[in-house]
Amino acid sequence: MALSSQELAFMQRLQSTAHNLGDIIADLRQLEGIYFDRTYSALVDADLADVEATADQLADAINLIAQIKNLMDNNAVTQGDWDAKLNAIRRL
Numbered sequence: 001m002a003l004s005s006q007e008l009a010f011m012q013r014l015q016s017t018a019h020n021l022g023d024i025i026a027d028l029r030q031l032e033g034i035y036f037d038r039t040y041s042a043l044v045d046a047d048l049a050d051v052e053a054t055a056d057q058l059a060d061a062i063n064l065i066a067q068i069k070n071l072m073d074n075n076a077v078t079q080g081d082w083d084a085k086l087n088a089i090r091r092l
Contacts, residue, residue: 025072032065053089060085 003011035041041062045054064085070077 025068028065028068032062032069035062052091057085057089061089 041059043055043058048054048058063080064082067077067080067082069075
C-alpha cells in the first residue's frame with residue numbers, strides 16, 4: 001500500500017530530522033572532546049566575556065552534552081532543567 005501525501009511528507013521530515021540530529025550529536029561529541037583535550041575547563045568569566053558567556057554556562061553546556069551522550073549510549077541520565085541551561089548559552 002502506498003503512503004498518502006501526508007504520510008510521505010511526515011516520513012521524509014522524520015528521516016531528515018533524524019539525520020540532522022545524528023549530525024548534531026556527532027558535533028556535540030567532538031566539541032566535548034575538544035573541551036577536555038584543550039583544557040577549556042580552565043576558562044574563566046573574563047575569558048568568555050567577548051562571547052557573552054560565563055564559565056558556569058560553559059560547564060553547564062558540557063554537562064548537557066554528557067547527558068545527551070548518556071541518553072544515546074543507554075546510560076542513566078541526570079535530571080535537570082537542561083532547557084534553561086541550553087537557553088542560557090544560546091545566542092539568537
